[in-house]
Amino acid sequence: MVSTLPPLSLLPPSPSFSQILQAHAQLVYLGLATSRAAIGHLLAACAISSAPPLSYIHSVYRQIERPNVFAANNLLRCLARGQSPRQTLVFYSAMRISGVPTNNYTFPFLLQACSREPSISEGAQVHTQVVKFGFCEDLYVRNGLISFYSTCGLLAESRKVFDHCPERRDVVSWNSMLAGYVRSSEIEVAEKLFDRMPEKDVISWSTMIMGYVQNGVLEKGIDLFKEMVGRGMAVNEATLVTVLSASAQLGLLEYGSFVHSIIKDSRFPMTMALGTALVDMYAKCGRIELSRHAFAEMPKRDAFAWNALICGLATHGQGREALELFHEFISEGLRPTSVTFVGVLNACSRSGLLDEGRHHFNAMVKDYGIKPEMEHYGCMVDLLGRAGLIPEALELIQGMSISPDPVLWGTLLGACKTYGFVDLGILVGKRLIELEPGHDGHYILLASIYAKARRWEDVVEVRRLMSIQGTNKVAGWSLIEAGGKLHKFLASGWAHMDSSKIYKTIEIIEQRLAEAGYLPNISPVLHDIEDEEKMQVIKAHSERLAIAYGFMVIGQGSPIRVVKNLRVCPDCHDFSKKVSKVFGREIIVRDGSRFHYFKDGACSCHDYW
Template sequence: MATAVHPAAALPATAAPSPPRPPPGRADLGHVPQLHAALIKSGELTASPKSFHSLLEAAADGASPAQLAYAVRLFRLGPRPPLSAPCYNVLMRAFLRAGHLEDALLLFVEMLDEASIWPDQHTVACALKSCSRMCSLDAGRGVQAYAVKRGLMVDRFVLSSLIHMYTSCGDVTAARVLFDAVDDKGVVIWNTIMAGYLKNGDWKEVVEMFKGMLEVGAPFDEVTLVSVATACARAGDSKLANWIGGYVEEKGMLRNWNLVTTLVDMYAKCGKLGEARRLFDRMQSRDVVAWSAMISGYTQADQCQEALALFSEMQVSEVEPNDVTMVSVLSACAVLGALETGKWVHSYIRKKHLPLTVALGTALVDFYAKCGCIDSAVEAFESMPVKNSWTWTALIKGMASNGRGREALELFSSMREASIEPTYVTFIGVLMACSHNCLVEEGCQHFDSMTQDYGIQPRIEHYGCVVDLLGRAGLIDEAYQFIRAMPIEPNTVIWRALLSSCALQKNVEVGEEALKQIISLDPSHSGDYILLSNIYASVGRWKDAAMIRREMKDRGIQKTPGCSLIELDGVVFEFFAEDSNHSQLREIYDKVEEMIDKIKMAGYVPNTADARLDVDECEKEVSVSHHSEKLAIAFGLMKLRPGTTIRLSKNLRVCTDCHSATKLISKVYNREIVVRDRNRFHHFKDGSCSCNDYW
């Protein structure tokens, strides 16, 4: 009935940060100058190349700029025997550790100019690593040319570095050519090419490559399994995911927290939340990646209340969320319409100065839009330092579904002026804006421009939007002919869009044909039968309406119950039509009765066509008064302060009776009421709705 989602209340006081620790394995460099002086005094520095190399290595092993500068001065100015390739390698590795990539590469070029020093395989590997991090493909090819000339291509370390360089620079094809040319592939080379495919988003290639490894008995290790498990998660390969999970447990690899975290993410993204949670609960130490993977799994599986509950546990555990965590939490809040929880998350993001990445900023825009707070969505949009097409699309769709179609179309124009290319999803938002605002001609122009101007082939969703556009405008015959002329086979989404329009326009004949087509594709969806039944009832054909309901019963099809969610003080409450499971049930129904009596005085007449048909006439009025949104609104009136906006979301389309009643409730009680139904938002205020009674 109600789920507590109080992340703010669970947040502990911020702990003082621990003092930074020196990197593991680093020597205490305070002794290096003394050692340097001792070697000079003894004469070892100039007499022994090994002593100089050891001193240089000790100096270069530090992490601070001052220590690196000392190593460079020693390399350039200190008394020493002739420099060798190992000395250059020491300094190149130090530059790489410090992020001085060009300096590392310049040392390699300097060696080429030295007649007496030949770069070895370690030098080449360092140079290639520098090219990889700089994404410098041309420089990498130059290093490869040297490796070929010197006969170093037989070295596995060089080959692995070269494959990594090509994949880092996006040339996976060249990396694969090199990989295929290696006869005796070790586990490092396998891991390198698989990591390259992973980085470039070729999930299926990683999965297929690993299956090939199993067939030929190629060696693999825990690093391999991390890559493959990650690819399984993205590709959704449940069968291989099960094999990997079983293998890891059988071989006792669960002590590797990085691998276990990856498995949690893999199971969650493959829809195996039970397995993911089992592993997650067994982890003795969970970092932010593990928590984020589990929360993301719940969110992606539409188990959003569980996601927020787990987020609350994360706060208690004193693991600080990062931007990835917050994307999933905001997505869960968006689905539930949990505005207060999401606003707390936004406040936390600002307080902790989390980077407003494109993904996080877009999640904020989407969250506010899906909670009906378009002005806040616009503010979040404008605060983002970088936006991509998905960010623009989120706001365009948000404006369209909130009844601000003209603004959505203006935003689309601004998007094009900003040279941001629209995606196929962008056009869904654009067509929705036209549909919800009865802009038939403009909508058809945008549909045509997809192919003509942007080269985007319309998908089934776009055709559905056009059918909805025509049908809502009363052009039922045109919508039907449009479906018949479609170049792709219409699916249930298309026919349902037509059936919904027939319900709005009370068109029995086309509605019957639409249901016939739907039943041939998906005979078990209750909403389709209900729509045709409502069409019959709206024109007074009660026997036909009852016949449809009997057909549903004979087929064993259960009506999807209406369900409305409302959030109060961080707690999400769930109401069903004619609910009988609430601790304050009597008070809620008393409030509903009071509410109905008041709006009747303002002119409300119950639309019993939206009532259950299995009750007599005198009970139909009571039936419509107990729809889930009326119960949720009554609860909001009871609990929220006077003047506070009531916000709720519903799993079905708002019926005609509830729409009429809510308009009057907003006027009588002087409340703004925001209802998100299956298709769009309705902003009720002063007796009017943002949809202009067009939904």
């Protein structure tokens, strides 16, 4: 039996393709298959659904004999949201030629297409059309323009439209302007605009939070989220995803878990973006088993989700598991992306799986047609370098289709140092210093190569050069989460309110280590500093401050979790191993590139990092 109700009104807010087909069948049955209004509504349903293929949408439209602007606008809307937004403008020209008029609804879709493409010249042409047809005063059209210029980074243009007539603004105008500043990393301007907003909705808040997080001001992002929740505002998926990403980047396990509990308590639907953000958060916070669990709980998984877990396993040194997962991913019939291979190759290099790494690198190019990017070369150079195959690594670099970046040379240099390729190491080190003369790390690496060759005069010379040239030394920091708070330490810092206690604790720890027969190691790199002074410098590395603080505030049964921005230095690595042995305490350090699990005097990285 066929319903006597108008069929399209039965469609849910976001209809599936099969629901649309059913509605279409009903239209045919009712003899409405060529009705401009009915087909227009069917196209509107297609526009808010994600599934219908464009070929279907075009075929529906073609059934209308003399299309009106309503039907045409809805086709534009479908095209603007589709895979190839450029088609929107192609259709717009055709529609103008065939005599279909435009109205105020037409332009927002055209501008959306130009933002998504993105195409500055075409968007500017649309702007002239807007002027020509006299829609400059329409709020939706104006917002479309603001958003278009904002996404293309043309903030001055965007601002012109925004400022033009202030009484014709609503929260969307403000949000689009805000998003423009955020996207262009003008975070202070964005902050000011946010404070001035007459009305803020969920999107205003999440845009600002996202702005902080994407520009690396992570703590502010978390704080603003706290304020948002504290004000009793409803959060949405985008806010949760963003704040999980901030927790992940900072390694805030407690906070990330708290956000997870909000999701569970509010019975938020587990979407792919949220699930992926959870997988990533647990992996980056050192809980790979919870990451796996979050992955398993996802009702559906796309390549992003798989990539997050593969990459997570790789940073945890679980290379075999990552490869197993990759094979599962392939057998599910999904297409790997270039990021998938970053994870796979990284897994191989972290676990020393030489043949597998070579195999997957070749397969990536041959079987999947993915061009190697800097990251892939980085993994390969690391993999070959670790195996001591320095000549092969060098050959790979020399055969690259893109010009190698400093990080790549740095990886090679690290391998030269480990395997005593002194001459090549010196060449590469000098090259690196030429490329980035302001980067202190390069001088330190070159000095360490000279030190290895016992060329002390050269060590002194490089350090002298560094003191003249080196400027942009990245300040090392370590952080630890305790009592719902974030504690950040800088090397030799005294900013923390418990600093004197922390330095005392370090001394007590050192003393216990000495009693157990451990003498502190000092790297030869610091050769030109007096022994006593060296000891002071190393003692105050941010990582030790964090570990000492961990001893003070983290319960005996729990591991001490530290997140740091730079790589672990050999002295601190050694220190952490000894502490884990003498105090029977697990220490988990996430450094700039991987995890170190210190337990019983050993580290999960097997001392190669």
